[in-house]
Amino acid sequence: xxxxxxxxxxxxxxxxxxxxxxxxxxxxxxxxxxxxxxxxxxxxxxxxxxxxxxxxxxxxxxxxxxxxxxxxxxxxxxxxxxxxxxxxxxxxxxxxxxxxxxxxxxxxxxxxxxxxxxxxxxxxxxxxxxxxxxxxxxxxxxxxxxxxxxxxxxxxxxxxxxxxxxxxxxxxxxxxxxxxxxxxxxxxxxxxxxxxxxxxxxxxxxxxxxxxxxxxxxxxxxxxxxxxxxxxxxxxxxxxxxxxxxxx
Amino acid sequence: xxxxxxxxxxxxxxxxxxxxxxxxxxxxxxxxxxxxxxxxxxxxxxxxxxxxxxxxxxxxxxxxxxxxxxxxx
Amino acid sequence: xxxxxxxxxxxxxxxxxxxxxxxxxxxxxxxxxxxxxxxxxxxxxxxxxxxxxxxxxxxxxxxxxxxxxxxxxxxxxxxxxxxxxxxxxxxxxxxxxxxxxxxxxxxxxxxxxxxxxxxxxxxxxxxxxxxxxxxxxxxxxxxxxxxxxxxxxxxxxxxxxxxxxxxxxxxxxxxxxxxxxxxxxxxxxxxxxxxxxxxxxxxxxxxxxxxxxxxxxxxxxxxxxxxxxxxxxxxxxxxxxxxxxxxxxxxxxxxxxxxxxxxxxxxxxxxxxxxxxxxxxxxxxxxxxxxxxxxxxxxxxxxxxxxxxxxxxxxxxxxxxxxxxxxxxxxxxxxxxxxxxxxxxxxxx
Numbered sequence: 001x002x003x004x005x006x007x008x009x010x011x012x013x014x015x016x017x018x019x020x021x022x023x024x025x026x027x028x029x030x031x032x033x034x035x036x037x038x039x040x041x042x043x044x045x046x047x048x049x050x051x052x053x054x055x056x057x058x059x060x061x062x063x064x065x066x067x068x069x070x071x072x073x074x075x076x077x078x079x080x081x082x083x084x085x086x087x088x089x090x091x092x093x094x095x096x097x098x099x100x101x102x103x104x105x106x107x108x109x110x111x112x113x114x115x116x117x118x119x120x121x122x123x124x125x126x127x128x129x130x131x132x133x134x135x136x137x138x139x140x141x142x143x144x145x146x147x148x149x150x151x152x153x154x155x156x157x158x159x160x161x162x163x164x165x166x167x168x169x170x171x172x173x174x175x176x177x178x179x180x181x182x183x184x185x186x187x188x189x190x191x192x193x194x195x196x197x198x199x200x201x202x203x204x205x206x207x208x209x210x211x212x213x214x215x216x217x218x219x220x221x222x223x224x225x226x227x228x229x230x231x232x233x234x235x236x237x238x239x240x241x242x243x244x245x246x247x248x
Numbered sequence: 249x250x251x252x253x254x255x256x257x258x259x260x261x262x263x264x265x266x267x268x269x270x271x272x273x274x275x276x277x278x279x280x281x282x283x284x285x286x287x288x289x290x291x292x293x294x295x296x297x298x299x300x301x302x303x304x305x306x307x308x309x310x311x312x313x314x315x316x317x318x319x320x321x
Numbered sequence: 322x323x324x325x326x327x328x329x330x331x332x333x334x335x336x337x338x339x340x341x342x343x344x345x346x347x348x349x350x351x352x353x354x355x356x357x358x359x360x361x362x363x364x365x366x367x368x369x370x371x372x373x374x375x376x377x378x379x380x381x382x383x384x385x386x387x388x389x390x391x392x393x394x395x396x397x398x399x400x401x402x403x404x405x406x407x408x409x410x411x412x413x414x415x416x417x418x419x420x421x422x423x424x425x426x427x428x429x430x431x432x433x434x435x436x437x438x439x440x441x442x443x444x445x446x447x448x449x450x451x452x453x454x455x456x457x458x459x460x461x462x463x464x465x466x467x468x469x470x471x472x473x474x475x476x477x478x479x480x481x482x483x484x485x486x487x488x489x490x491x492x493x494x495x496x497x498x499x500x501x502x503x504x505x506x507x508x509x510x511x512x513x514x515x516x517x518x519x520x521x522x523x524x525x526x527x528x529x530x531x532x533x534x535x536x537x538x539x540x541x542x543x544x545x546x547x548x549x550x551x552x553x554x555x556x557x558x559x560x561x562x563x564x565x566x567x568x569x570x571x572x573x574x575x576x577x578x579x580x581x582x583x584x585x586x587x588x589x590x591x592x593x594x595x596x597x598x599x600x601x602x603x604x605x606x607x608x609x610x611x612x613x614x615x616x617x618x619x620x621x622x623x624x625x626x627x628x629x630x631x632x633x634x635x636x637x638x639x640x641x642x643x644x645x646x647x648x649x650x651x652x653x654x655x656x657x658x659x660x661x662x663x664x665x666x667x668x669x670x
Binding site (some may be wrong): 001013019021022031183217224 | 252253255259260262263264265266269270277285287299300301304305306307308309310312313314315316317318320
């Protein structure tokens, strides 16, 4: 009888570290995919990550590459500086809905528009996790959050912002896709998208952006399994999955 | 159908239950043990694993390692 | 290299290029627009990069990213734009990333005016971003000094892994003078490989640049380490003295104001008044020790600035009660005239 290990912890995942993420959090799944992609593309030594402000602020404790912290929303500007001075390295930003779609809106739109050759992974969970569940630019109509206790009202807060659609109106970006990590088949597709985004960077094709519809069990007030059902049933109809721009 | 088994790195498991939900042959459950962080880690409690890796695909803590078992011919 | 008649902003830009700076990230603002314009033509021609950022907020963060790779990078702006950079400067200092920032000062507060002022002394030396950090601040007085200090700034930034600010003003930015700009090779600068990002293949350990330390003991240690660095930076203090050997009256001024004061001092000396000047060249570290010494022999100290009294407070602290300290200032884009400074000094005799 022969036993072969067919899945093990990625090499790029920091050894013996417990993540602080809540049980069932999509950040963990996406970090793992990121580490798997870094392993498969053999870029651990030349990758520079930029940590956001939000739940993933300390992701450098989990992903074993060179890292720089960024101020809230400013990661795409840091990525611009990093990639322009070291175009031979692989640079990525990893940002949540507050970091990217609120305070960092100018930075992401302009970095994408300039076609800076780095990769962004955007975690959309329709809420602000780290600070305790406030409304995000991506919070859905009627969805409750601590700063819209009666549910998001378009009269007061406008409609949720669709980042893939918004960025795909720009001429320059090379690759924009929206995925989710809510179920295994989608996780497999999400990994393909993340790998493609990094490959585009390595091949010098331009700016790549992957939006990951995720969850927030704690602030949505749901169990993890239930929260991912909400992602599929309620978020996906408003934020359709798919490729929005592809260089090819 | 392939045969397999899983190893749970118990100290990292947070009992989120995503793997239990994802397993197509339902061989996983939350155990009664308690790990160093106070969570009840998942366990494979019966035979029948098909080494599909769906559990490891969902795990946010990379706490599952999957093995394929081949009978020698 | 020959002496060339150049505009101040362009001289600063060329000085940076000759010091090995090939990357510039900036945004237009009067009165320093010639710098991004100059860099946009000059840098691509030498294999570098000019990025016009969408705002000064983005520009300073690009500087943070570029500086994180250990590369010589620079941004420039003017007063309200520098305010936008405050957050970035705090992060850059907290992460210990080398950076050079030039402030070509204009009137404030807020949008203020486009004419020169010196109203950002507090912002540069004491304020700006949050937390316990300092910028090393250099204040040139002539265009040649602006050239020399710009080149020195890159070395100081890399030596101390800290942001360095050149505090110039709109006069300096817009005037033309003959300057000599030579190639400047950095010497004695520590190797950046141990910390600069993107060198993981050359190091045993990875590098993480961060200012966030949630553990209070770690954050306190980090702050103490920064403080020790700023204490070590004190030896970089620079100042110039004019006619102070026998001075009974001491003028303290920096930048363009000091140039005007020199003429006033020359005239007063002709009348037999024993007046001299101390001109701080580093505003941080501040030459408080030398000012203290000079004030022991002084009957009166007069601080002259293009603001309503900023360096004044540092001079008062250094002088303490050894001599009375008075102030003369103009602002709004108006500079004190030679005559006004003379008249003010005569009032104190």
